[in-house]
Structures are given as C-alpha cells and as structure tokens.
Amino acid sequence: MTTKQNIEEGTEFIPKFDDNGLITVIAQDEKTGQILMVAYMNRQALDLTIQTGYATYFSRSRQKLWKKGEESGHLQKVRKILVDCDQDCLVLKVTVDSGQCHVGYQSCFYRALKDNTNNSLEFIEKKVYCPKETYGK
C-alpha cells in the first residue's frame, strides 16, 4: 500500500502523474544552479530520460515526446533526478551548452517583475544565440 509515509519518507520512487498523465519537471544547471526551464513528462518520457541519460519531455502543445535539443542541438545531459516530498515534481540537474530557451536566452527565465510594479517586466539576461539561425533552417 502506498501511504503518505512511504511517499514522503521512503526510498521507493513513485512519481505521481496528474490527470493528464504528466509530471512537472524543472531543469536546473548543475554547475550554476540557474533554473533553465519547466516542462512536463509522461511515464514514457521519464523512462527514456532515465534510460538514455538525456532529457526527453512530453510536449503539451504538440502532444508528443520531445527530446530536448533534437532540433536545436541544445541537449540536456542529466546528472541527477531529484523528487519532492509528495513525488509530484522533479528537478533534473543537467549539464548544458549555451542557449537553452527557444527565444535565444540561456534560460527561459530571462525577465523579472520590476520593483514596485505589478505588471511591468525588465529583461535580466542577454540573448546568447539567434533563434532564427538555429530554427530557421
């Protein structure tokens, strides 16, 4: 039986997929600690990630498996897979090259809410590559 105790304090990996069969996954640069992106995995994507050592996600918009970097070349080599207390979220500690976001930045989190506003963003990163050259081929 899977109890709260097993899930939170045990050593059995029992990832909890949501009603759509997905689990939330955060990719974090192992070296710098920077959060690169958030995506989703189904069971198959998770199994492929564990088997191959490279991150494979499930694209909700395209409704199919998506090996990160299959088009751009910006793969994510998985060094460690962490799971949270209720096992419904994963952190991948990854080794990456430059440019993980499709918009051209190293991280998808390249903007921050400006201080003392509730609707205005400021850019906190510079682009590290040109997406048109990478994806426009």
Place this chain on the structure above:
Amino acid sequence: MTTKQNIEEGTEFIPKFDDNGLITVIAQDEKTGQILMVAYMNRQALDLTIQTGYATYFSRSRQKLWKKGEESGHLQKVRKILVDCDQDCLVLKVTVDSGQCHVGYQSCFYRALKDNTNNSLEFIEKKVYCPKETYGK
C-alpha cells in the same frame, strides 16, 4: 491584442493561469540557488505576494490561500519574481530561514534517484528541524 511576440519578447507581465486558474511557482533560495519547493498561485495569491513581499500560494488540497510559513513560521521573503518565455511559470527568488519543507528538510527536494536504477531513491539531505515540534502544537 496579446500575441506570441508580446508574451515572449515584451515587457508586459501577462501571467497565464491554467484551466483551474493556477500558475506553477518555483521558490528558489536567492543566496544558494537551491530549489526549495514548487507550488501554485491563483490571481489573488499572486497579487498578495506582490503587495506584501511574502509568498502566498493557493493550496490545491485545501482549496484556499496559504501564506507560506503562517503556521510554521518559515516565511519566504520575496526578492525577485521571474517569469518564463510563455509566462505560464514563475520563479520566486526568496530569502528564507532554516527548514522550508513540512517533512523537516530545508528543501522539498531531499531525495534523488539512485544511479543506475529507475525506482530507488537515496536521501541527499539531513533534516534541519523536527516537524512534530513545529506542527504538533
């Protein structure tokens, strides 16, 4: 009109809430870069977080607003709110004291998948407080 261009390259903060009115939020220790937890906010929780400077989430299990630390005392002082390219996920850079996870660890991500297994976890952190003493009162 909100275009993909506006959302990804603009400076307007247009957080995208899902069908349940929620957005995924990652709390990251500003100092160490450690990912502490993942939770959800509805519009009201986000507004309260911006207004007060302390993280307020929406508890899916209890279906109500939940100021992080209201019971345990382990508040999250928000230093920066980052948003990702498609604006459906936030990172809070927070300042915290010791012990952010209700199980007793600093982070909710206190276990990792063991190398060369697909179902076995190992603990990668030590408890920093006793939950029974904090929550058992």
